[in-house]
Amino acid sequence: MNLSTIKQNWFSNIRGDILAGAVVALALIPEAIAFSIIAGVDPMVGLYASFCIAVVIAFTGGRPGMISAATGAMALVMGSLVADHGLEYLLAATILTGVIQIIMGIFKLAKYMKFVPRSVMIGFVNALAILIFTSQLEHFVGESWQMYAMVAGALAIIYIFPLFTKAVPSPLIAIIAITAVAVFTSSGVRTVGDMGELTQALPVFLLPDIPLNFETLSIIFPYAIALSVVGLLESFLTAQIVDDMTDTESNKNREAKGQGIANIVAGFFGGMAGCAMIGQSVINVKSGGRTRLSTLVAGVFLMLLILVFNDILIQIPMAALVGVMIMVSIGTFDWSSLRSLHLMPRTDALVMIVTVGTVVYTHNLSIGVLTGVLLSAIFFAAKISKVYVKAITVEGSAKKVYKITGQLFFASVTELVEQFDFKEKLEQVELDFTNAHIWDDSAVGAIDKIVLKYQENGTKVTVYGLNKESSLLVEKRAVYNKADAKIANH
Amino acid sequence: MFHKILLASDGSEHAIRAAEKALTLADNNPKAIIEIVYVVDGATSKADILHNWNSVDVDHMRKEKLMITEHKMKRHHVNYKITILHGEPGPSIVKYANDNKVDICVIGSRGLNSLQEMVLGSVSHKVAKRAHCPVMIVK
Numbered sequence: 001m002n003l004s005t006i007k008q009n010w011f012s013n014i015r016g017d018i019l020a021g022a023v024v025a026l027a028l029i030p031e032a033i034a035f036s037i038i039a040g041v042d043p044m045v046g047l048y049a050s051f052c053i054a055v056v057i058a059f060t061g062g063r064p065g066m067i068s069a070a071t072g073a074m075a076l077v078m079g080s081l082v083a084d085h086g087l088e089y090l091l092a093a094t095i096l097t098g099v100i101q102i103i104m105g106i107f108k109l110a111k112y113m114k115f116v117p118r119s120v121m122i123g124f125v126n127a128l129a130i131l132i133f134t135s136q137l138e139h140f141v142g143e144s145w146q147m148y149a150m151v152a153g154a155l156a157i158i159y160i161f162p163l164f165t166k167a168v169p170s171p172l173i174a175i176i177a178i179t180a181v182a183v184f185t186s187s188g189v190r191t192v193g194d195m196g197e198l199t200q201a202l203p204v205f206l207l208p209d210i211p212l213n214f215e216t217l218s219i220i221f222p223y224a225i226a227l228s229v230v231g232l233l234e235s236f237l238t239a240q241i242v243d244d245m246t247d248t249e250s251n252k253n254r255e256a257k258g259q260g261i262a263n264i265v266a267g268f269f270g271g272m273a274g275c276a277m278i279g280q281s282v283i284n285v286k287s288g289g290r291t292r293l294s295t296l297v298a299g300v301f302l303m304l305l306i307l308v309f310n311d312i313l314i315q316i317p318m319a320a321l322v323g324v325m326i327m328v329s330i331g332t333f334d335w336s337s338l339r340s341l342h343l344m345p346r347t348d349a350l351v352m353i354v355t356v357g358t359v360v361y362t363h364n365l366s367i368g369v370l371t372g373v374l375l376s377a378i379f380f381a382a383k384i385s386k387v388y389v390k391a392i393t394v395e396g397s398a399k400k401v402y403k404i405t406g407q408l409f410f411a412s413v414t415e416l417v418e419q420f421d422f423k424e425k426l427e428q429v430e431l432d433f434t435n436a437h438i439w440d441d442s443a444v445g446a447i448d449k450i451v452l453k454y455q456e457n458g459t460k461v462t463v464y465g466l467n468k469e470s471s472l473l474v475e476k477r478a479v480y481n482k483a484d485a486k487i488a489n490h
Numbered sequence: 491m492f493h494k495i496l497l498a499s500d501g502s503e504h505a506i507r508a509a510e511k512a513l514t515l516a517d518n519n520p521k522a523i524i525e526i527v528y529v530v531d532g533a534t535s536k537a538d539i540l541h542n543w544n545s546v547d548v549d550h551m552r553k554e555k556l557m558i559t560e561h562k563m564k565r566h567h568v569n570y571k572i573t574i575l576h577g578e579p580g581p582s583i584v585k586y587a588n589d590n591k592v593d594i595c596v597i598g599s600r601g602l603n604s605l606q607e608m609v610l611g612s613v614s615h616k617v618a619k620r621a622h623c624p625v626m627i628v629k
Contacts, residue, residue: 121540122541125540237540240539241536245535246576282536286577286578
C-alpha cells in the first residue's frame, strides 16, 4: 500500500467522514445496548464489541465506509449459548468465529455467495426483523402503563423528529427525551442499569476463562460456524448495498478476513461477535461517510461517549430501547417483498416463506439460510429436470428420429426413458442429442438402456449430436458402443 | 429556446407525464437534448440489491424502469442521455442541474405516495426552490 492509496482510503473526505462517524456512533449506542440484551449479556459486552470491531475493521475491512459492530443477527444466534453456558463460552465462540472467518477469507469463499438465492436473502432479512421484534415482546410482560406510553412516545419521536432535522439521529433524541421523562417523573420503570452492569472502563485484554478441551470445542464450534455464516452473509449483503450507494467496488474476501480479525480482537477484549450493519452503513453513507476514517471515528467516538456518559446510560429506560428496536425491525423488514409476493415465481415465494418460518421456529438464522438454499436447490433441480422428446417418423420406412431436448442427469433420466416405446416394431432409430446435455453417469446409463433395449428388439440405433463434454462422458462411461454390450453391465 | 432539458424520472406515471412535456419543449428544436436523470436513494438501493443479487441484474432493472420514457424519446427522434445518480433525490437533481447548467428542469409533481410525501417532503418542491434554472412541475 502506497501513500496515495492511504490518502484515498483515509483522508479524501475528512469533514464528511468525521461528521458521519459521529452520527453513527450516536446511533450505535442504543442498538449496541439493545443487542446485548437480546444476546443475554451485560450491555458492556455489546458496547465493547462495537468499539473493537469498528476500530479494527476500519483498518482490515474490504469495504471502506461500511459500519460493523454488534448486530441483532449475531445476537440472536448466540442467545442460547449464553443462556446454557455463560459469557466466557460466548467470548471463546467469538474468537473461534474470527478464526473461521479468516479461513473463509483465505479460501475466497465470497464467490460462493452467488449460490444463495435472493429469495433466501429476502427471507433472511425478514426473519431477522421478525425476531428482533418478537425479542422485544418480553419487555412488555407485567409492565405498567407508563412503560407502554414511553414506548409509544419513543416511536413518535423517532418517526416525527426527522421532519424537522435529520442532522441528529432521531432514535438518540428519543432515548434522551424518554430518559429525561423517566428521571424527572421518577416513574420507576426498568432501566438499562437493571439489565446488567455498565462499567466506566476501557476494555482490557483477557483470555476467556474456559477449560481448553474437546468438550468446550464441541460446545462452541456449532455456534462459531453459525456466527461465521450469518456474519459474512449480512456483511456481504451490506457491502453490496454500500457498493451500489457509492458507485464503487469492494473486496469481499478482504472483508471476510477483516471481520475475522475484528471478531478475534473483540473476543479477547470481552466483546461479542459482530458483523456489518445494513442500517448503520446506510446512515453513514447518507450522512456523507465514504472512507475508512468514518468507521474509525464511529468506533472511537462511541468509546468516548461510553466513558463520558456512563452515568446516564444506566438510566435509559428499557421502554426507550424497545422503541428503538421496533424501529430497527421495521427498517430491516423488506416491505416490498410483501407487495410483490404474489408476483414472485411460486417457488421463490415458497423458499422465502420457508426460510422465514425455519428461522422463527429455530431462532437460528444460519439454519434458515441452509434450509432455504437446499429447498431452492431442489426446486431448481426439479425445474431443470424437464426433458422433452419429440418423435418424428420418417415417411415410407420403419425409421424414427427422436429429438431430445433438456439437461440429462440423475433427476431427469426416469422421465427420459419413460418417453420411449420399446415395443414398437422399427428397423432404425436415431437419437438426436443436439439440444441436450449429458451431465453424469445416470444420464449415460439411461442412453445405454435405451440403445440396448432397442437393439434387443433388433432395431438399429444411431446416436448423434452430442456436444463435446457430453460425448467425452459417453466415450468414457457408456457400454452400448462397446463389444458385448448388455444392460446387465450397468 | 431550451436546449438542455433535464427530465427527472423514477419511471412512475407522473414521471412519464413529465416526459411528454419535456418532449413538447424539445420538439422542433434539433439542438435539444433531454437529460433523463434517475436518482436511486438509500432505501431503493437496499431493496434493489436484495431483490437482484448481482449488479448486472440491478442495472438491467433500473434501465427497464425508464424503458417507456426511452421509447417516447426514440419515437420523437430527440437526443437523450440517461444518468443514474445515487443519493437523496431532491439535492442530487439540484446539484446535477446546477453543475451541468441545464436550461430547464422538468419534473413530475409527485412520484411517491402521499404518506411518503408528508414525511419526506416533495422532491419537486425542493428542486423548484433550489435549482438555478426554470423548473416545470408537471401535474
